[in-house]
Amino acid sequence: NAGVTQTPKFRVLKTGQSMTLLCAQDMNHEYMYWYRQDPGMGLRLIHYSVGEGTTAKGEVPDGYNVSRLKKQNFLLGLESAAPSQTSVYFCASRTRQGASQPQHFGDGTRLSIL
């Protein structure tokens, strides 16, 4: 069972470079999310999507863009990476069937911006 798969697992970028993080889920979930986790903190929501072709901002959206062209994929883009974006990024997905359903997380992408 793959669940939620994040690619890549690790990446080092230079300031100003761009990159895209890929999240893929095979559970046919409608809702998908991108979070970031910084040392000593819980996860914070960057962007989310309630379905194919729709995205919305979370708590900390600045410096990031997202796209959901296919239901199973949710892409997070950094157009011009900054050291403040050094973090661990988690993607999550969940079914829309009931608010008690948990979000299922990928294993995370560790991103360092030099």
Place this chain on the structure above:
Amino acid sequence: AQKITQTQPGMFVQEKEAVTLDCTYDTSDQSYGLFWYKQPSSGEMIFLIYQGSYDEQNATEGRYSLNFQKARKSANLVISASQLGDSAMYFCAMRVHVRSGGSNYKLTFGKGTLLTVNP
């Protein structure tokens, strides 16, 4: 604003003993839910247990149970018969509904408690 507070940065427990991890929350919503997640050193986030604000019984999942005290706004995680594999960071999170409607929500996380199980 919704907020989760985990006041224990670190906890230690002896193998086979029970341990309680504290979580208090702040919300003005009548309908809400609390989740607990486990994050081992390998980094993944593992869902453990859920408690809804209208649930009359405290949630249980195997060795995990949730001591839900609504009036005190606390949702403490109890792990019984601790095992070495329980050593991990534990996060309490509250679901906060978003404007897109339906059952969509975002999670607001606490800062976590690092549990160490000693042999």
